[in-house]
Amino acid sequence: YDYRAPAPLPPGTFVEAPFGGRIVLGVVWPGEADGLDAGRIRPINRALGAPPLGARVIDFVGWVAAYTMFPLGAVLRLVIRSGDALYPPKGVAAYEIAGAAP
Numbered sequence: 001y002d003y004r005a006p007a008p009l010p011p012g013t014f015v016e017a018p019f020g021g022r023i024v025l026g027v028v029w030p031g032e033a034d035g036l037d038a039g040r041i042r043p044i045n046r047a048l049g050a051p052p053l054g055a056r057v058i059d060f061v062g063w064v065a066a067y068t069m070f071p072l073g074a075v076l077r078l079v080i081r082s083g084d085a086l087y088p089p090k091g092v093a094a095y096e097i098a099g100a101a102p
Helices: 055-068 072-079
Strands: 014-019 022-027
Touching: 055 072
Parallel strands: none
Antiparallel strands: 014 022
8 A cells, every 4th residue: 555754764664554544554665656646645644763674674575475476565464463563662550569558
């Protein structure tokens, strides 16, 4: 699927984008945007601060998709299956007993 970023992002950058009423994880993929109707392309929500996929990983995903004749997005999903690893850990609440119980 195609989305618009507010500024150019390097290939491999992880982004959040709206899809079917929810926010999903995506990756900026190399390629040209020729022939796309700019009015129909939705914007991404934000780019994540995680390190981008490297060029070798991007090439490998493309090769696997072509070799197995499997959709590129499905192969990419296998690579980024653990999307939670891209987000900072959530805080944990801790409690301590300060004194004798009343």
